[in-house]
Amino acid sequence: MAGPVERDRAALSRPANPLPRWLVPALAALPVLGLALFYLWPLSTLLARVVQPDSITDALRTPGLGRVLWFTLWQAVASTVLTMLAGAAPAYLLARYRFRGRRALLAIVTVPFMLPTVVVGAAFLALLPNSWHGTARAVIVAHVFFNIAVVVRLVGAMWAVLPHDLSAAARTLGASPLQVLRFVVVPLLRPALWAAATVVFLFTFTSFGAARLLGGPAHPTLEVEIARRATQLGDVDGAAVLSVLQLLTLAVVVWWSARWQRRSTVHFVGNSAPRRAVSARERRVVAGIAGVTTTAMLAPLAVLVSRSFRLGDGWSLHAWRTLGAAEVRPGLSLGIDPLASLFASFRFAAVAAVLSALAGGLSALAIASARRHGKLLDVGLMLPLGTSAVTIGLGMLITFDVAPFDWRARWWLIPLGHTLVATPFVVRALLPVLRSIPPGQRDAAATLGASPARAWLAIDVGHIARPLAAGAGLAAAISLGEFGATTFLTRAGRETMPIAIARLLGRAGELPRAQGFALATILLLATAFIIGVAERQGALDARSS
């Protein structure tokens, strides 16, 4: 039934100054072409390999596969449960209380999530005693550290809008603090708890960097096993089967979790603002949680830095001084040049930042300007986000090996892989900005004599300059730390920092280990610096949402 009001609204949503029809296709052309060439094609090559029945049975019959699957699953479940438990206290604290240093604590909890997995792995190698190296618990502890941010952000966001009086009402009805938690708080937080658990499960199920460094050969996750088969055993078919198996598992988990989460969103009424701790007991609880959280989040990083200065029983700058030398001793080479990896990484990061900003900027503008197929474009361009980095790398490795597409040895394939991984984050950082532009602004420009295309250029494009710079920074940080895809695309002499760190830490001897910690320290500082700058531009929230 279209009443007069309905018709008015329809008239309002049909702009008097439509954008040219060619604008959206023109914007989307380059990103879509890039996606088709460097993502969809490799992925279909991967699928085509798997369709042959021989490779499926061969891959699934290999001894040890059951063990890999079982370990991947149980460590992911254990990591998820422990992360939820460990994240509950800081999430509660940050959502419910106002205290000095609250913003700093939020940053301390959030930053590890954005650190390269290799840095986190190196930090826990430095922190944990040798008896823990190569164990499942080392992998799980690192996963908890890494993913606490997910719980704090997702669960905390919902906890922060629960009215204080809802718990108060339960208490006046005779509920003890534990009963309030069990019968009121947890049921109300359930959608956020599910969302956080799903994200953590997905991250830990597909863990690569931390698992590879800490789990050792005895505890490979599916992701590590895929890389091992493809790059060490040369069993590309087997790796392809496993990566498709993983893709299917992830799809099932996401579908299943989305079903559970489908609930009507509740609109809460009442004050939920964080408040100051009043009683002495409350103040002790706040200080306690804040202290333990800060220590737990900073200790691994602090130990990582300090271990780069230790050789034998004493302090030494030797690891840092010899970082530029490929030789440990005259005539004895390591085969990697740590300092060269630094320059390679920064070069790739710069290229990836430019490419991601270009692809992400064009994509975001196209999605925001599209009136009909915007959703399709959005979902399509986000696809690489749902694919593990190892799968992306493997797909590229097996696709670009036939002339005239034999690009495996080309240096630019590495930053291109990084661009695939980073672009979705740039898009996510830009879209909210574009969508918040009041529609009246373009109309105002039109009344001032600007053509629709001109107005769009001035308003929409003008608005994303700053967030685009932040997005490029984010892409650079992601590129610096990217490990999964790079593992497949790296070539001797062009190792990136994460690759060099993993190799150094995998060697026997004190010096390479200390050099690995030194290089990880550089990567840690570079990433933290870029994230810090990007956060000032407001791009940080986009990545965690």
Next chain:
Amino acid sequence: MLAVRDLVVRFGDRTVLDRVSLEVATGEVVALLGPSGVGKSTLLRVIAGLLTPDAGAVLLDDHDITTLPSHRRNIGLVFQDEQLFPHLSVGQNIGFGLRMQGLDRTHIAQRVAELLHLVGLDTFADVPVTKLSGGEAKRVALVRSVAPRPAVLLLDEPLSGLDRELHDRLAGDLARLLRASATTTLLVTHDHDEAAGIADRIITL
């Protein structure tokens, strides 16, 4: 008997309650009247145990309950904005207090049905609280607090935000319900007619 002795509450430098004392006899309905911002709601929160006073005491039947946690006081509080649990149905909201006491399902269902009948919402047990109208939500909030048979019932502007006709009808219902259950009641309002219609005695703060 509920008694409040020399209660002091400060928020920072602001003294919200300055040596307030009052008594409510068992079974009595007392209305607390006063303009907004005078600390009426704060007083109710102290009595309910949701806020610790800076000085003074709260006594229930001559026992000092000033430091007793809320859930062990057996004092019900109806919030101005109801604060019904959005994840529970009407029946589950009303039965919440009985469930906390560990009562079995059949007893809870029985009492819930009884209370729903009392406020004319007989068929509402399975309705989600998010679907209730303003007046229905107020009635559910009221019987939810009455359900565990509290020693004292506190009402914080229980009829605010309703149109005149509904307000008057609910005021009548409320007066009847409080008389029938002989519940010791302290009611906060800024409406003199409402206070006069429901309460045995009016105190101006």
